[in-house]
Amino acid sequence: MAKTVFEKAFLQKDINAILVLSLEKLNQSIDDLLWRQAMEHGLSPLQIRLLLIIRHKAEIFTASQLAAELNVAKATISVALKPLIEKKLILKRKSATDNRASALKLTEWGEQIAHIAGFYFEPLYQLIVPIDKSEKELMLKNISGILGKLNALKK
Template sequence: MGKVSTFSPEQQADNTSSKVVAALERLSEAFRVLLWQEATQYGLSPIQIQVLTYLLHYPEEKRTVTSLASYFNMTKATISDAVKSLEQKKYLVRKASVTDTRSHSLQLVKEGKAIAKKVERFAQPLEDSVAQVPVKEQGVLLEQLMQLIYQLNQQEITTTQHMCFNCQYYSLKKGHYCSVMKSTLKQADLRLDCTHFDVRMEEA
């Protein structure tokens, strides 16, 4: 007899890991629902909202189709289609690189920044729910989720995230430790996307 499905209630009853996976799947459904609701309200697709939000917060050198594709684990073609649509809506423009004329950074125009600031609020209900969890437990939850993400990175299911566990400056010699900040990090101090990030040499 084959392995019982993770999504079988019978399997979940006595298998904690199956229940965790099912719970994560329910959370991903909530994320999708909120994203679709926001997309419908503003006449955008879910990926267009994610692109707008990304461009609102990340530095110019990371505002490229290649960076977006890596960040969202999508093909360049899919991201290019979303970018083209946002261009047609006059939310962004392409800016040629000074050093490489074949490369362009993506720049939000005034209207694009305005709509990005509106649509990025789609995840607020999720953040409000997390805020109800005691602060100390939020740190524990963050660490556990980052461990799961790290394992998926290691299996090459998702692209390497710019977080502590993938960074050459991070170590566990003194607890969670960052050699750039020269300090031990509490669980809540761990970063999922850090400006100091530099990939570990073995992953480069």
């Protein structure tokens, strides 16, 4: 019987499996930072991500575009957007070019929340700062390569 990644990491000390589990732990740590920030504002992590994306992307986002950006169902985005609109963090206006679509824009309050929430990565950023530039470039190259291959698997 084939061994799982967990068995390879813990029983065989397979470096590839250990890296996979380390990336999962990193993901959990980042999610924890995001959860803490979301809870401070009475929002979900997805809602924080939506505010950040709408704030930092130049183009106007529709629910469909946000769903594609986050790789989730449009219905999931619609459910997450409703409280943001009700809390007056986002304005939703009918698109001038497509009556079925709505353009999304942050309100002033939404901008403030998105700005504050954007600092959730700061602890991780501070851990990366002292790493040697050449090591960071290698990390970035490897992580980008892994992400590219993972995205290709989805197609």
